[in-house]
Amino acid sequence: MVRLRLEPRSAPSQPWLLGAPLLALLITILIAVLLFLALGISPVQALGVFFVDPVSTAQGWSELLVRATPLILIALGLSICYRSSVWSIGAEGQYIVGAICAGGVAMHASEQSSRLFVLIVLLAGTLGGMAWASLVAFLRDRYHASEILVSLMLVYVAELLLGYLLYGPWKDPAGYNFPQTITFLDPALLPRMLSGYRIHYGVFAALVLVVLSYLFIFRTLAGFRLQVVGLAPAAARYAGFFVRRSLWTAMLISGALAGLAGALELAGPLAQLTPQVPAGYGYAAIIVAFVGRLHPFGVVASALLMSLFYIGGELAQARLGLPKSFSSVFQGLLLFTLMACDILTNYQIRLVRAAPRLVRSTITPEVAKSGELVQ
Amino acid sequence: MDQLASLIAATLNAGTVLALASLGLLINERAGVLNLGAEGIMLVAAIVGFATAVHLDSSWLALGAGATIGALLAAAFGLLVIFLHANQYAAGLTLSLFGAGVSAFIGVKYTGERLGVSSQVGIPGLRDLPFFGPALFNQHALVYVTMALTAVLAHLLVRSRAGLVLRALGESPESAHALGYPVQRLRLLAVMLGGALCGVSGAYLSTVYTPLWVEGMVAGKGFIALALTTFGTWRPIRVLFGAYLFGGVTMAQFFLQGAGVQITSQWLAMLPYLITIFVLVLISRKPGFIRVNMPASLGKPFVPGG
Numbered sequence: 001m002v003r004l005r006l007e008p009r010s011a012p013s014q015p016w017l018l019g020a021p022l023l024a025l026l027i028t029i030l031i032a033v034l035l036f037l038a039l040g041i042s043p044v045q046a047l048g049v050f051f052v053d054p055v056s057t058a059q060g061w062s063e064l065l066v067r068a069t070p071l072i073l074i075a076l077g078l079s080i081c082y083r084s085s086v087w088s089i090g091a092e093g094q095y096i097v098g099a100i101c102a103g104g105v106a107m108h109a110s111e112q113s114s115r116l117f118v119l120i121v122l123l124a125g126t127l128g129g130m131a132w133a134s135l136v137a138f139l140r141d142r143y144h145a146s147e148i149l150v151s152l153m154l155v156y157v158a159e160l161l162l163g164y165l166l167y168g169p170w171k172d173p174a175g176y177n178f179p180q181t182i183t184f185l186d187p188a189l190l191p192r193m194l195s196g197y198r199i200h201y202g203v204f205a206a207l208v209l210v211v212l213s214y215l216f217i218f219r220t221l222a223g224f225r226l227q228v229v230g231l232a233p234a235a236a237r238y239a240g241f242f243v244r245r246s247l248w249t250a251m252l253i254s255g256a257l258a259g260l261a262g263a264l265e266l267a268g269p270l271a272q273l274t275p276q277v278p279a280g281y282g283y284a285a286i287i288v289a290f291v292g293r294l295h296p297f298g299v300v301a302s303a304l305l306m307s308l309f310y311i312g313g314e315l316a317q318a319r320l321g322l323p324k325s326f327s328s329v330f331q332g333l334l335l336f337t338l339m340a341c342d343i344l345t346n347y348q349i350r351l352v353r354a355a356p357r358l359v360r361s362t363i364t365p366e367v368a369k370s371g372e373l374v375q
Numbered sequence: 376m377d378q379l380a381s382l383i384a385a386t387l388n389a390g391t392v393l394a395l396a397s398l399g400l401l402i403n404e405r406a407g408v409l410n411l412g413a414e415g416i417m418l419v420a421a422i423v424g425f426a427t428a429v430h431l432d433s434s435w436l437a438l439g440a441g442a443t444i445g446a447l448l449a450a451a452f453g454l455l456v457i458f459l460h461a462n463q464y465a466a467g468l469t470l471s472l473f474g475a476g477v478s479a480f481i482g483v484k485y486t487g488e489r490l491g492v493s494s495q496v497g498i499p500g501l502r503d504l505p506f507f508g509p510a511l512f513n514q515h516a517l518v519y520v521t522m523a524l525t526a527v528l529a530h531l532l533v534r535s536r537a538g539l540v541l542r543a544l545g546e547s548p549e550s551a552h553a554l555g556y557p558v559q560r561l562r563l564l565a566v567m568l569g570g571a572l573c574g575v576s577g578a579y580l581s582t583v584y585t586p587l588w589v590e591g592m593v594a595g596k597g598f599i600a601l602a603l604t605t606f607g608t609w610r611p612i613r614v615l616f617g618a619y620l621f622g623g624v625t626m627a628q629f630f631l632q633g634a635g636v637q638i639t640s641q642w643l644a645m646l647p648y649l650i651t652i653f654v655l656v657l658i659s660r661k662p663g664f665i666r667v668n669m670p671a672s673l674g675k676p677f678v679p680g681g
Contacts (some may be wrong), residue, residue, distance in 0.1 A: 160645045161645075167641070242408070
């Protein structure tokens with residue numbers, strides 16, 4: 001009898017750290033092909049719509065980067081959280097509150113405001129996201145309430161808060177009763193990089209923050225402490241690293257990044273608060289963070305991929321008549337297969353011969369003493 | 376008086392949705408597995424149940440379909456975390472995200488579809504009583520089944536061999552292993568059983584409770600159910616009453632609005648979420664209290680011989 005056995009590796013396999021996401025992508029695409037065939041859609045055409053069409057035009061590239069920007073920012077923060085075993089899943093809420101705070105400031109811009117007004121808008125969003133995340137950190141730190149559940153409950157609260165503002169005090173009086181704020185004036189908005197394209201300077205902000213997070217995680221003591229707390233809490237306590245401090249650091253950084261993402265989205269493509277602000281980036285970024293291996297550079301790659309799924313999904317809606325949610329099926333499937341493929345990263349698969357079966361009656365005290373087993 | 380009767384009735388109904396999922400999660404957690412994917416399971420089961428009800432016109436088949444798909448999804452999750460040792464948090468979240476996508480994808484065709492009016496419900500004889508009839512005895516049979524299930528589960532958990540083994544899986548899988556129990560396979564079984572209950576809960580939500588399919592209709596109930604297992608300190612009866620309490624709070628907002636209380640609807644709709652947070656804080660503030668009650672190996676993978 002030959003069977004498979006999993007042997008834990010002493011350290012994660014470096015080749016498979018990169019290989020597993022690629023393998024997962026391949027398997028996801030294979031499953032998608034089967035799904036396309038089942039739906040009677042030509043897989044070649046469908047894959048073209050998802051992977052080629054979005055990047056074959058300049059407009060497509062612009063959209064790709066616009067979508068990737070919030071994903072990168074939020075996923076950077078979540079990577080830091082997950083590295084320190086802080087399981088926040090409520091980035092969507094911090095993103096919404098970031099957008100709300102940014103919107104609250106942006107409304108007060110006038111034609112005479114300085115071009116730098118937008119910086120205050122972004123700052124407000126960042127602080128808003130931080131404040132929302134600090135609620136989670138506080139309740140976890142002071143009362144040991146699960147950050148998973150608290151952060152998620154606060155997403156729903158944030159959504160309802162946005163709803164209250166849009167249907168109530170912040171509704172545009174000239175907006176035909178639509179639940180939306182006024183369109184913000186130029187000083188409160190990010191300048192476009194190219195006219196006719198939605199791409200904005202937030203992309204650069206995201207890239208700068210990618211490098212900063214890399215430096216923070218791998219080149220600073222605080223970043224190192226955070227990881228030790230995540231990997232070996234007992235060792236961290238022994239070394240005098242503060243679990244509490246890393247909880248606060250991780251939550252505040254991720255809240256700030258999610259809030260900034262919301263503010264950038266508002267000052268960039270949206271230009272007003274609408275019920276469409278909660279676009280699910282906060283949830284998709286969880287997938288981005290894991291697929292990107294909780295590494296800042298990996299996050300960039302996986303955010304671009306995820307963004308491709310979004311745009312491909314929208315094109316597929318128009319051209320193939322697939323529902324828009326197809327892209328989230330894709331995204332979820334990718335993470336699912338990655339989880340399974342990761343076994344290759346953490347385990348060695350060995351073919352082993354099954355051990356000879358022990359027959360109880362053959363083990364006499366003498367045999368046991370001699371150390372030989374009768375087969 | 377009529378108001379109060381219908382508030383109680385609505386509370387029982389809403390509480391049943393939470394109770395079913397929460398009892399399922401309780402079985403999981405007693406076996407040592409934390410399933411953050413309940414939300415996803417409930418969503419997929421809601422649409423699968425709804426589709427079954429639309430095509431086959433039977434709410435019992437719908438609940439069965441929900442249970443089946445729930446058990447299957449939970450099995451996928453279980454394979455990942457029990458046999459492949461994937462991180463339980465990450466795998467559960469994956470299931471929740473995946474479920475949200477899949478249910479929205481399947482659900483497009485069913486949005487706006489209505490189910491036929493369900494037949495007479497309730498307990499004959501008792502449902503015609505004044506006050507108590509409409510308040511307590513005029514519900515879908517599943518409401519009573521859930522109550523019975525809670526009692527049975529509470530009994531089995533402490534008074535039967537199966538319950539003892541289940542608790543051993545969560546408290547000390549090493550001991551269960553040493554006694555010759557196949558820990559991993561039994562944990563998978565517990566996870567599937569829990570998934571089936573979450574599935575029934577999702578299907579009940581879309582076919583009896585609402586009855587409508589709306590994208591994302593579970594709206595965090597899977598996670599509230601998770602909070603309830605902690606709130607009920609992993610004991611079935613307490614979990615059931617916790618679920619009714621939450622159901623009551625959710626329903627009270629509609630009755631307040633109906634009574635003409637001038638509060639913006641969004642503030643009232645926040646209540647269940649805020650109360651979940653409040654309750655979590657209340658119950659978690661003494662770490663020792665939780666540690667005594669929580670299954671000792673909750674969330675820890677078990678590797679035989681490892």
